Amino acid sequence: MKIALIGYGKMGHAIEEIALQRGHEIVLKVGIENIQDNTIENIKKADVAIEFTGPEVAFDNVLRCFDAGVPVVSGSTGWLQRFEEATTYCTKKNGAMLYASNFSVGVNIFFAINKRLAELMAPHKEYDVKLTEVHHTQKKDAPSGTAITLAESILQSIEQKKQWVNEASKNREDLEIISERVDPAPGTHIITYQSEIDDIEIKHTAHNRKGFATGAVLAAEFLKGKKGIYNMSDVLGL
Ligand SMILES: NC(=O)C1=CN([C@@H]2O[C@H](COP(=O)(O)OP(=O)(O)OC[C@H]3O[C@@H](n4cnc5c(N)ncnc54)[C@H](OP(=O)(O)O)[C@@H]3O)[C@@H](O)[C@H]2O)C=CC1
């Protein structure tokens, strides 16, 4: 499969390594130093584009792939306020997109555990729930996209929580997401249910970026030749 890598930073490099190991060809690599190569014409050379850039530029990059008629796997976080606009444009262009706030198999299993735990905890209102996410200091967005996905799933079941906030809060209706920035943390997410009697805690720790990169390549293999909007559950059958 021919892959265009849009964003050639930490994730772009990790994805390149896994893609080559799995027998794929990288036909385009776009980083900030060769941004002029990020053209519709160049993207058209690929079967699938994989986009890991950042919050400010992800939306434009994804739309450029639709204009090129090339399916796009996007892992950039911090741009979801424009996600609906992107899906509308994707449909208009008869394109394909697969988005995940986290591509690792482990985190996608963790998402399922988090959902089930929230369902089990829903009647037990003596417990207060909070999230903590720990990432490296170069991360541009807070809270992490993964923490937002986890929080939204908790909000669906825990009715005393009305919204997530990215700070400590004394309001019981706020679901706290505490963001810590410590090097080299590739990504840790912790959910804690706390009561006067006991605590229940679930935690996922990424040891490196291989899980995210492998998941992104699996997603690209899945998306090749498809139309429509997908997520990691479609790839993993979770
Ligand atoms: N969904 C998932 O599983 C994961 C998602 N992520 C997310 O992916 C994104 C990238 O992460 P990461 O690789 O660690 O970040 P990096 O900062 O290491 O890499 C991003 C790269 O994109 C470059 N870039 C900036 N603007 C453009 C542009 N317009 N076109 C092409 N490239 C551009 C940046 O250049 P410069 O630095 O010079 O601006 C940088 O080299 C983040 O949003 C992060 O949160 C990360 C890991 C896993």
Ligand SMILES: O=C(O)C1=N[C@H](C(=O)O)C[C@H](O)C1
């Ligand atoms: O920026 C990162 O590094 C990561 N970003 C994603 C997020 O915001 O959830 C996924 C992973 O935790 C690493």
